Amino acid sequence: MISFTVEDRNGERQPIEIPEGINLSLMEVLKASDYTILATCGGLAICATCHVQVLNGLDALPEPQDAELDMLDTLPDADSDSRLSCQIRIDETVDGAIFRIKSEEPI
Amino acid sequence: MITTDICIIGAGPVGLFAVFEAGLLKMRCHLIDALPQVGGQLSEIYPQKPIYDIPGYPAINAQTLVDNLMEQIAPFNPGFTLGERVEGLERQEDGSYIVTTTDSTAIHCQVVVIAGGLGCFEPRKPEIINLERFEGKGVSYMVKNPELLRDRRVVLAGGGDSALDWTIFLAGIAKEVTLVHRSDSFRGAPDSAEKVAELAKQGRINLILQSNITSINGNGHLQEVTVTAKDKSETTFMADNLIPLFGLTPKLGPIANWGLTIDKSAIHVNVADFSTNVERIYAIGDINTYPGKLKLILCGFHEAALMCQSAFHHVHPDQKLSFKYTTVNGVPTF
Numbered sequence: 415m416i417s418f419t420v421e422d423r424n425g426e427r428q429p430i431e432i433p434e435g436i437n438l439s440l441m442e443v444l445k446a447s448d449y450t451i452l453a454t455c456g457g458l459a460i461c462a463t464c465h466v467q468v469l470n471g472l473d474a475l476p477e478p479q480d481a482e483l484d485m486l487d488t489l490p491d492a493d494s495d496s497r498l499s500c501q502i503r504i505d506e507t508v509d510g511a512i513f514r515i516k517s518e519e520p521i
Numbered sequence: 522m523i524t525t526d527i528c529i530i531g532a533g534p535v536g537l538f539a540v541f542e543a544g545l546l547k548m549r550c551h552l553i554d555a556l557p558q559v560g561g562q563l564s565e566i567y568p569q570k571p572i573y574d575i576p577g578y579p580a581i582n583a584q585t586l587v588d589n590l591m592e593q594i595a596p597f598n599p600g601f602t603l604g605e606r607v608e609g610l611e612r613q614e615d616g617s618y619i620v621t622t623t624d625s626t627a628i629h630c631q632v633v634v635i636a637g638g639l640g641c642f643e644p645r646k647p648e649i650i651n652l653e654r655f656e657g658k659g660v661s662y663m664v665k666n667p668e669l670l671r672d673r674r675v676v677l678a679g680g681g682d683s684a685l686d687w688t689i690f691l692a693g694i695a696k697e698v699t700l701v702h703r704s705d706s707f708r709g710a711p712d713s714a715e716k717v718a719e720l721a722k723q724g725r726i727n728l729i730l731q732s733n734i735t736s737i738n739g740n741g742h743l744q745e746v747t748v749t750a751k752d753k754s755e756t757t758f759m760a761d762n763l764i765p766l767f768g769l770t771p772k773l774g775p776i777a778n779w780g781l782t783i784d785k786s787a788i789h790v791n792v793a794d795f796s797t798n799v800e801r802i803y804a805i806g807d808i809n810t811y812p813g814k815l816k817l818i819l820c821g822f823h824e825a826a827l828m829c830q831s832a833f834h835h836v837h838p839d840q841k842l843s844f845k846y847t848t849v850n851g852v853p854t855f
Contacts, residue, residue, distance in 0.1 A: 454771045486708075490679075490765070
């Protein structure tokens with residue numbers, strides 16, 4: 415199992431366990447776990463409505479690609495630990511990570 | 522004023538296919554889209570990407586699908602208002618609607634169909650104290666007419682191509698240009714980043730890195746900008762104009778104020794006909810939500826077909842609708 419923690423906009427943390435080998439992105443897991451993120455572009459790294467801050471485990475994640483970095487650079491509230499959850503695959507690299515939801519609350 | 526049977530908001534694949542289904546039932550359509558071309562996400566974002574789940578096409582290029590849809594609906598001669606955002610909706614005494622756009626185009630229709638996909642893209646606003654108070658009074662999110670910035674003290678915020686390009690351009694006409702960026706490097710085009718660095722070196726612009734604009738002030742019009750650096754130190758300086766350039770984010774826009782039942786930026790619909798809670802307004806495609814909703818183009822096509830069967834009763838209340846296959850009737854035109 416792959417375990418990680420999600421912190422919502424109120425600061426409440428919830429552990430999440432996902433079986434290994436499931437081909438999902440963190441964005442898909444967050445939506446399936448009923449977190450209120452829009453993820454309107456469906457994973458194309460063009461809307462940034464799935465923006466997360468990596469509180470723990472940033473170094474273990476694969477480096478962001480150009481499309482993700484380009485998008486992050488347009489966000490006024492992005493920082494060096496910001497990532498787009500649609501670009502993070504659920505595999506051993508996220509084991510033990512802590513993600514805080516940064517995107518704005520949908521209407 | 523433009524008069525039509527159905528006004529479709531959004532000219533993406535689902536909006537386009539709705540024209541075909543409406544046409545089969547002898548209903549005329551007019552489409553509005555904020556983008557300057559048809560095709561929605563497909564043409565704007567991934568025109569060369571192959572799509573694999575369109576029935577009958579093992580794979581089809583996104584732009585080709587849009588081109589094919591345009592060919593398919595050509596017999597029904599739809600009207601288009603492109604490059605204008607929908608602004609107003611006014612219900613008439615007889616139940617029909619007048620839809621207006623930001624450029625004052627008015628469309629009188631019997632039925633409104635929202636096929637808005639992601640919604641319209643609006644400027645992403647940073648968290649700056651007093652930002653909205655000074656919108657139109659020194660704060661703007663795009664440069665419409667650079668001449669209005671001639672000989673003015675202009676502050677730009679952002680690190681993308683737009684921020685770099687406008688910094689370079691305005692350095693030639695503004696009295697003073699300051700670019701504030703939260704990072705110490707730029708992801709924009711390397712050539713533009715180099716030019717900005719060179720302008721800063723020459724003292725022709727002020728470059729404030731690793732900082733954010735945190736508040737603005739003025740007396741009726743913007744006068745002061747306060748910048749907070751990563752080390753929490755604050756600097757306040759005079760400015761006439763502030764242009765935050767942080768890209769666009771999808772929003773429902775004015776549609777959110779039309780009395781529709783909305784949850785997480787999606788419009789609730791009745792799965793029987795994809796009608797909303799407001800009579801004669803339908804929502805199809807990615808912009809709607811219902812139990813089991815799948816955001817797929819083919820699901821939007823299905824929704825368009827059912828929507829038209831229902832809309833027919835508003836457009837032709839005195840006629841009986843009998844369902845016919847296209848294999849029987851072909852594609853009769855108006």
